Amino acid sequence: MARIVMKFGGTSVADLDRIRNVARHVKREVDAGHEVAVVVSAMAGKTNELVNWVQQMPKVAGASASFYDAREYDAIVASGEQVTSGLLAIALQSMGVDARSWQGWQIPVKTDNAHAAARIVDIDGSELIRRFEIGQVAVVAGFQGVGPDNRLATLGRGGSDTSAVAIAAAVKADRCDIYTDVDGVYTTDPRIEPKARRMKKIAFEEMLEMASLGAKVLQVRSVELAMVHKVRTFVRSSFEDPDAPGMGDLLNPPGTLICDEEEIVEQEVVTGIAYAKDEAQISLRRLADRPGVSAAIFGPLADAHINVDMIVQNISEDGSRTDMTFTVPSSDAEKALAVLAGQKELVGYDVVQSESGLAKVSVIGIGMRSHAGVAASAFKALAEKSINIKAITTSEIKISILIDGAYAELAVRTLHSVYGLDKT
Amino acid sequence: MARIVMKFGGTSVADLDRIRNVARHVKREVDAGHEVAVVVSAMAGKTNELVNWVQQMPKVAGASASFYDAREYDAIVASGEQVTSGLLAIALQSMGVDARSWQGWQIPVKTDNAHAAARIVDIDGSELIRRFEIGQVAVVAGFQGVGPDNRLATLGRGGSDTSAVAIAAAVKADRCDIYTDVDGVYTTDPRIEPKARRMKKIAFEEMLEMASLGAKVLQVRSVELAMVHKVRTFVRSSFEDPDAPGMGDLLNPPGTLICDEEEIVEQEVVTGIAYAKDEAQISLRRLADRPGVSAAIFGPLADAHINVDMIVQNISEDGSRTDMTFTVPSSDAEKALAVLAGQKELVGYDVVQSESGLAKVSVIGIGMRSHAGVAASAFKALAEKSINIKAITTSEIKISILIDGAYAELAVRTLHSVYGLDKT
Structure with missing residues (x-):
């Protein structure tokens, strides 16, 4: 019972x-x-x-x-x-x-x-x-x-x-x-x-x-x-x-x-491929690289109930200016740009660039923790299909890749095959 | 306020x-x-x-x-x-x-x-x-x-x-x-x-x-x-x-x-005429006229969730047998007859008669309490229209009259006029 x-x-x-x-x-x-x-x-x-x-x-x-x-x-x-x-x-x-x-x-x-x-x-x-x-x-x-x-x-x-x-x-x-x-x-x-x-x-x-x-x-x-x-x-x-x-x-x-x-005895390296369409990418160029800048960007976005997803910040070349890229749902892009315009002085960015119609494809698997080369396989496979990668974020158990939305289905099928998920 | x-x-x-x-x-x-x-x-x-x-x-x-x-x-x-x-x-x-x-x-x-x-x-x-x-x-x-x-x-x-x-x-x-x-x-x-x-x-x-x-x-x-x-x-x-x-x-x-x-200063004798169509009348003829007979009839009907309305019992001619008439909604008539059939031995009636398609017309007014002749006016007016009265019940403030359903509207209009309710 x-x-x-x-x-x-x-x-x-x-x-x-x-x-x-x-x-x-x-x-x-x-x-x-x-x-x-x-x-x-x-x-x-x-x-x-x-x-x-x-x-x-x-x-x-x-x-x-x-x-x-x-x-x-x-x-x-x-x-x-x-x-x-x-x-x-x-x-x-x-x-x-x-x-x-x-x-x-x-x-x-x-x-x-x-x-x-x-x-x-x-x-x-x-x-x-x-x-x-x-x-x-x-x-x-x-x-x-x-x-x-x-x-x-x-x-x-x-x-x-x-x-x-x-x-x-x-x-x-x-x-x-x-x-x-x-x-x-x-x-x-x-x-x-x-x-x-x-x-x-x-x-x-x-x-x-x-x-x-x-x-x-x-x-x-x-x-x-x-x-x-x-x-x-x-x-x-x-x-x-x-x-x-x-x-x-x-x-x-x-x-x-x-x-x-622990209940899963034979853990695969990669177990699934997820995707989300209708993502928009927003990039702030030549930000002042100093403490508090991220808070000045993402605080007001959160207050406006905009769900920010991938965030990528590169190390600045000279230690004074940097670039920040993040994604939001396409439907929130316009609102996000308006919020950022209001923060321009405080944040001190140079220009804002944005692009809609993107897709995020993610490779997921607990086995990644102990296996090297999972990300490299993904990049190689996508490159072979001429799919351009716009941004990458990773966690312990997943790799998310931002690409042009038109390639979403192709990317999903490609990655699904690369990790052998189509084999029983 | x-x-x-x-x-x-x-x-x-x-x-x-x-x-x-x-x-x-x-x-x-x-x-x-x-x-x-x-x-x-x-x-x-x-x-x-x-x-x-x-x-x-x-x-x-x-x-x-x-x-x-x-x-x-x-x-x-x-x-x-x-x-x-x-x-x-x-x-x-x-x-x-x-x-x-x-x-x-x-x-x-x-x-x-x-x-x-x-x-x-x-x-x-x-x-x-x-x-x-x-x-x-x-x-x-x-x-x-x-x-x-x-x-x-x-x-x-x-x-x-x-x-x-x-x-x-x-x-x-x-x-x-x-x-x-x-x-x-x-x-x-x-x-x-x-x-x-x-x-x-x-x-x-x-x-x-x-x-x-x-x-x-x-x-x-x-x-x-x-x-x-x-x-x-x-x-x-x-x-x-x-x-x-x-x-x-x-x-x-x-x-x-x-x-x-008490809030109504000028109380009319009769204030309204109500009616209900689709009534059925059931009569039990030559009942044993002894205590407990009514209970033997109406108890089982109540148990069967049949809503009995008007009840009329006449005094018996010789003190041993009487007639009992009551009304139920037409939709319950068949069920009521079945219940009564099951009680025949206990109740000791001779025959059951029933008639559907009747209407009950009622004259209502608190003023009736202190005014005589209200019922007589109703009976006279209905007689003038050749409307046959099948049963009558009264309370302190109302008179209900059972008639053939075809005459319901005529009876309502007749009584409405008799008591001057159509005058401002």
Whole structure:
């Protein structure tokens, strides 16, 4: 017997038929004798509908954008998961499975006060555990909790993954199964490289890089949380027949296990290739090379909620002037340039150059730590395809390369092949 | 300065434009210096959509109807008002009105455990009053509260009227304004009698009879509650221009005031004519006339959730056998006959006769208490139109007459005229 948290996203609960199908997945685990909590998202499209209503509300006189109180946004948007959790509980009961729905405030899932982008502060798992002991399935509305102001707080888009992992940690679950519309984590995006393979296992750190660098299978925060609390997390498909052979396998269900690297016996050097398109590069030329310059650049950008990604600073030739390059999402480029224009005097740069339509391709693998030459192989392979590298950043377990966006797919396929990821 | 509770039903908040219009009604009262709480229903159609989802859930093996756990039904259905309350709070804020939404469990509105048809047990008005004192409008999700099990509980269809009156009582409001899609309470249904007039005032007891007997302006329970707590309740239209002259009149806003009879100086003898179609009459002939017979009939009918209305029993000719006649909604007639068939031996009746397609027309007025001849006038007028009376029941302030359904409209118009209700 194991304790399992199962999470189903919006496409998995998009209509009543799919909710009934989800109930069959849950029943399978219950029938196998496991203790089960389920975390659900809103029915696909529901959250968008609710958000859209909020955004259509009138503008405050003089304001350029729609106004809304994030606390009201939360009360409105959290209703979507509330509905799904109730419907799934009913579907389970009708199959003879004892179940009840739980809203975030009932458990409670306590969050901070950052409405619309709240973080989970604490989950009291004791009542859920008591329900496990009487054989009852807890169906939890994901994406939400209750703030210190006793008002509903949502975790930001995709937050149901985070809810699931946090609940798994709180009840000390043996496993957290994230059911989604894909059947696992792939070595790269199969739409770009048909030879991409589904991984059996991937280490938390690798998955974190994959998620951060563009793989949209899981929300980044959920992976961070799983890593911190060592929650073994499976990514698997909700669209397979719930009763197909192997679906109820406790140790090796179909899908990809995200786990501690120690659990991965034969670690590949490189495990995956991620990419992000629509990046823009901004370069500040001939900056004053003195303490505080970086803060004067990136502080105001952060204040403007611009997400700066790669940052490259070269050593200056003469010790007095240097160049600084960084990337932002293309959609933020114009705003970033405006912020920088306002800082010109303080920063003391000479000229600003910018370029949009770039792509960032990343090679990820824990094995890099102990293997030399991984970066060199990438540079060589890209050079052979005449792909020009605009910037490079590296960490212990990944290499990110900025290139012209037109070459993104070619670069992904090239790197996927170079590291042998297309071989079984 | 007054303290006002304003309630807006589903058609009044059916879309974003109407919600903005509701906000203008609220702003008008706030600008006039009043303390305001608003109670809202779900957007028109939303509750039906949610209920429909619940009803489409799978049947339990062997069950004839869809199964659902009323607690889950409540969690699902209550989400509709949650959304409206948040949207209205945002609309108010955007107009510069300080406002926040309140869900039933936050206030809290405490109910009993009768999920899906809960009754309000207690409302703690202290926090709402504290918000009045800082000039904040409370936007309350109607139709719901929280049960002793700490789960959402809904009050049954139309329950937002009851929420509004209960909150008005809890905060000791000067007035409870029920905004709806009609502009007041009429002497009878204007679709049947175009000469029907809007009443300026109607006594609680009369409104209770009107609501019970078919006038659908207000939920019966809300009127009971208003009567018990002496909440002065206005029925008025949400579709009029919020800033039209007189709309903000504190003492005489457009609409109908439901109030204590003592507040009505010139009480009419008859104030309104109500009707209900699709009634069925069931007669049991030659019953044993002994104690316990009524209980043997109506107990099982109540157990089968059949709503018995008029009951007429004649004195028996010889003291041993009697006839009993009662009415039920036509839709329940077949079920009622089946229940009676099962009781034949116990009740000891001879034959059962039944007739569907009847109508009940009722004459209502507190003045009847002190005026003789009211019933006689009705019988005479109906006889002149050759309308046959099938059964009669009376109370202190109403006379109900059962007739063939084909004559319902004619009877309503005839009685409306007999009591001079078409004269200003």
